[in-house]
Amino acid sequence: MTASVRRYSPADPGPDLFEQEAGVLQAARALYVADDADAERYRAALGDLTLHFERLMRETRRLIARSDRAEREMNALNQQLQTLTQQLEYRATHDALTGVLNRGAVIDQAGQALRRNGGAMIVLDIDHFKRINDEFGHPAGDRVIQAIARCLQELVQAPAIVGRVGGEEFTVLLPTLARDEALTMTERLRQRIAQEATGPAPVTASFGLSLNPPGTEFELAYGLADAALYRAKRGGRNQVVLAD
Template identity: 60%
Template sequence: MNESPALARGGVAGIVVPPAPGHDLFEYEALAVSAARAAYADANAWHHQALGELILAYERLLRETRRLVRRSDREELEMNRLNQRLHELAQELQYRATHDALTGVLNRAAVIERARHHLEREGLALIVLDIDHFKRVNDSFGHPVGDEVIRAVADCLRSEVPAGTEVGRVGGEEFTVLLPGRDLAAAAALAECLRQRVTGHDFALPDGQPVTASFGVSSLAQGHGFDQAYGLADAALYEAKRAGRNRVACAPG
């Protein structure tokens, strides 16, 4: 007499032993069907017809369950993919909300927010710079060339500033550099390095003229407001403009 699957797995007649972990999800059910088929093979059993109907119903249930599990797995994978995409879109929206589309540096709103954050917690040095005679570039060569100049200036700034320093664009040709915890002397030294970096860059204008920038620097202790810090740096910037441009001027310490 042949052993039923249940007996082969160490069980007794009519009892199905659960499979060890790591097997097919429905191995226990498959063994139950196999044991039922073994009982069904006895055509003289009084429960023969009822057992046959039960086997058919159970097999249909298994097929439907397997189909639902496969569908659930596909939908879970799709949900994970959608969640990942939503996360990426949220990051992209956050980036666009805080960064200038032309240059990739912080936009005006983000500069103000970050500056206020630093001034609430520590001192802040602020550099404000403006591209000299930028209107001449736009008027002579058009706005696409002007945009290239703006992008190149942003690249000059990013390549020169140290870690922990934030660059932003607050106007058409006006930029800021935030230096948390730095004093006026350190900010002025960095501004001079930035000025030289811009002056030495080849902007490849059609007429071969160089591009320069003027800088204003301020530094305030913790507890002051952004408007005061920016106003002082902006006043120093205009002092640099009045003194002949392409230079650094500092607000009173």
């Protein structure tokens, strides 16, 4: 013998959660309109109504408390989700070692800025970085990279863009097309690194600089600055070279 299962449709909401209370209320209404009801029956009906009303109040308070607790928990979860989303967005666009923009974010943001306004593209590379890693170990190399990033962040402010595009290579986009202004800032960066980016050995960096009008693609601006950087390397390092 199989048990029958009752199926509910939208027109059939299913069992009444307040079936007992509805029965007590119906009996009280019937008693109210009856002509022959005596005081004892009224008293009994009033007692039933009181008991069920008190039960409903307790259940209502319990449900309100549960709802408030659920709302607080939901708000806390939403806050955690927002925090996690922000952390994921940050990690997706920033270099984990230095906190500056990572390669993908640099290409995206600098590319948009170049197409819109142009700018001075700086590409810098730490001199003799492989020697630092080989002689003193990768942790020492990481500390040098972090020191370079701090120097850049201290001097370069928004809306300029700073990012790490390779192991020991950084890119800076300055919102200027003025040759002297761009050269001055680049020279300040070179000097700051030579003075303050301390490590197990003297730390310097070579710089390539390109000036790019609005509408320039990132690849072109970067390629010009990168070619100037290699000229700086071949010319003795620890210097700034402006692209032709």
